[in-house]
């Protein structure tokens with residue numbers, strides 16, 4: 001649990017969390033590239049994926065970042081999704097993504113969408129769950145092939161995950177900060193119950209990017 005006694009303490013903390021990220025080569029490249037590409041290897045249809053895209057765009061708009069989201073289908077990662085019932089090993093996938101980027105000399109952030117369950121270090125994700133590797137700029141979503149997901153659910157989940165990607169490294173429940181209403185529903189609650197992002201979580205991500213701008217002397221936030 002992260003506890004601070006004032007709004008300013010939170011802002012200061014978030015302003016200074018960039019250093020470990022900026023040491024990472026991949027992180028510096030994908031944030032400078034300012035693109036997030038969506039690869040759909042699931043049976044979700046274009047009209048469903050649209051809502052995942054708009055959730056990601058919502059997260060970008062909260063910080064007013066110069067990022068754009070694109071649909072993309074050209075990736076060797078696709079071969080993972082051909083093994084429909086098999087779990088995807090997230091570490092292996094990550095390794096392949098890095099290799100592919102090396103070959104193509106392109107380092108945008110990626111959102112991969114599968115029907116396969118995803119095996120991460122200590123859990124198996126399925127049915128609308130997702131995970132994010134911030135330094136590498138990779139989001140992985142998995143959706144049950146036989147389930148119909150409400151569009152609102154898709155955009156809430158995507159927004160939550162994109163906020164992690166963009167540097168919000170905690171959950172709403174994981175912080176208690178004097179000066180904010182900690183008890184309201186927020187998109188950064190674990191289960192992303194709402195589209196709404198509370199003031200506390202919004203300040204956290206905005207100050208993260210102010211810190212990035214300060215450290216890199218580059219502009220990421222729109223005027």
Ligand SMILES: [Zn+2]
Nearest residue numbers: 160164171190
């Ligand atoms: Zn989360």
Ligand SMILES: [Zn+2]
Nearest residue numbers: 172186198201
């Ligand atoms: Zn919140």
